[in-house]
Amino acid sequence: MLSSYLALIDDNALRSEFETFYFENRLKGMRAAYNVLNDKVLAEDALSEAFFKLAKCFQKIHSLPSHKLQAYFVITVKNTALNMLKKETHIETVEYDDELEHDELPEVDYSILKDCITRLGDTDREILYLRFELELNYSEIAAALSISETAARQRVRYAKSKLRKLLEKEGYHG
Template identity: 40%
Template sequence: MLAMYLAVLDDRSSEEQFIDVYNTYKRLVYHTAYKILGDSYLAEDVLQEVFLYVAKNFSKIHRENCHKLAAYLVSCSRSRAYDMLRKQREEPLEEVPDAPDDAPVPDDATVSTDNIQHLTELIGQMKPMYRDP
């Protein structure tokens, strides 16, 4: 993944500086995102997005003050993590396809009686320790 970031850099002289920034702050960015998302895979996605952004804008980012850089990276990872949470909440649930218009409509009494009989048979086949509750 580091090779992809280095390919994005405009200036080849800044590769070593970027590698130092990446190695120094990757855990901070990951843990910040993980605290918000609670999912390691999503936290890794945030890590990749943040450092891809940093690589694209590396010449503009001030690296003299390590505390300001750390605060900036934490802010970036938080905003990306919250964006990811927001996107997850907005995703529609998978819709169950509607039955065709010409499909027969089952009688409620028949369906419930058949279901009860089928469930009773299945429960009877279970081991006693699972059947009792």
């Protein structure tokens, strides 16, 4: 059962900021959740769960520029919705290949890099975005994706390795 979100936030000014963020972004979050779940009741459940997760780490991430905070929130909503969908449909998750340890990226043409990023799976692209563009630490990434910090580290490494493989296929080697 969701307890008061604001009890998770110590500072009164931050509470007000969270409340404002909620009203400004709840419709956007609802659309992101509904796009995954196609069910309004489930989408509202996912949305409230996502706000709860946001409240838990709001003190750490509230200082992100607003567009980045929105991006973080949307990713959190989508992943919360996906987790609900997996529970509903018993989707099997892909096991990670622990042999993918090399994560250094070669020097590449910038447009090729962007193209390869586009070709990554949604999950891989998301985690790289959280880590390198939003510059979140692993505990903050774990909170957004409802995974452990260890899993977050592994996923970042894995996603970077997959990007490296795509770049190697384009003829770039480190």
